[in-house]
Amino acid sequence: xxxxxxxxxxxxxxxxxxxxxxxxxxxxxxxxxxxxxxxxxxxxxxxxxxxxxxxxxxxxxxxxxxxxxxxxxxxxxxxxxxxxxxxxxxxxxxxxxxxxxxxxxxxxxxxxxxxxxxxxxxxxxxxxxxxxxxxxxxxxxxxxxxxxxxxxxxxxxxxxxxxxxxxxxxxxxxxxxxxxxxxxxxxxxxxxxxxxxxxxxxxxxxxxxxxxxxxxxxxxxxxxxxxxxxxxxxxxxxxxxxxxxxxxxxxxxxxxxxxxxxxxxxxxxxxxxxx
Numbered sequence: 001x002x003x004x005x006x007x008x009x010x011x012x013x014x015x016x017x018x019x020x021x022x023x024x025x026x027x028x029x030x031x032x033x034x035x036x037x038x039x040x041x042x043x044x045x046x047x048x049x050x051x052x053x054x055x056x057x058x059x060x061x062x063x064x065x066x067x068x069x070x071x072x073x074x075x076x077x078x079x080x081x082x083x084x085x086x087x088x089x090x091x092x093x094x095x096x097x098x099x100x101x102x103x104x105x106x107x108x109x110x111x112x113x114x115x116x117x118x119x120x121x122x123x124x125x126x127x128x129x130x131x132x133x134x135x136x137x138x139x140x141x142x143x144x145x146x147x148x149x150x151x152x153x154x155x156x157x158x159x160x161x162x163x164x165x166x167x168x169x170x171x172x173x174x175x176x177x178x179x180x181x182x183x184x185x186x187x188x189x190x191x192x193x194x195x196x197x198x199x200x201x202x203x204x205x206x207x208x209x210x211x212x213x214x215x216x217x218x219x220x221x222x223x224x225x226x227x228x229x230x231x232x233x234x235x236x237x238x239x240x241x242x243x244x245x246x247x248x249x250x251x252x253x254x255x256x257x258x259x260x261x262x263x264x265x266x267x268x269x270x271x272x273x274x275x
């Protein structure tokens with residue numbers, strides 16, 4: 001792992017770059033003017049809040065004293081090899097104190113994919129990144145047992161998650177463990193498409209990411225959800241039909257046409273900029 005003293009002072013993180021797919025881009029967490037927020041943006045705010053503020057500033061603000069910088073290179077629909085080709089070199093060029101690396105989920109979703117093979121390619125990218133940036137935080141998959149559209153992939157996701165944890169051990173990477181985040185098992189943590197987190201789900205992931213790095217957080221990411229009324233079978237069935245019409249059929253159509261939701265989409269924050 002790269003020497004922390006090169007980019008950080010006493011463990012302070014002054015710059016952060018996020019790489020990945022729709023999860024890291026923030027799909028499911030809409031912001032003003034059609035923008036996306038997402039867990040990485042929310043996590044960046046928590047990181048910036050930890051920086052000491054100088055009593056007085058003369059000239060440019062030092063990176064470790066209030067001038068936190070953040071880039072988000074993630075693009076929806078990207079496969080692991082695309083992320084490695086398009087985003088990893090840019091992250092190395094930016095050389096931030098911290099990079100979050102979440103990739104491989106879209107590969108696992110594809111029929112016939114091999115989580116062992118995906119993990120081997122993921123490890124090569126981690127090895128490359130750790131030579132160029134301060135710290136690489138890797139992300140596991142979610143436990144999908146309660147997610148109807150993904151529960152049949154639970155075994156493959158669990159295998160890939162085990163590999164990611166082993167890779168993290170070998171390269172001394174902090175792990176954003178989403179598998180153990182029980183609060184995202186609740187339906188309210190997920191957007192209407194049932195594939196992406198809701199705003200509240202993204203918020204809870206951001207809080208967990210901050211916890212992983214030992215930051216004080218304003219709320220418990222595993223806080224129990226408030227009780228809600230039980231839904232009847234007819235209401236559930238109606239929702240399932242509506243979901244299939246609005247999301248499942250278009251998703252299948254894109255796959256059949258060889259299209260991606262990320263076609264013609266660019267990174268929303270390609271440079272390390274102050275928040």
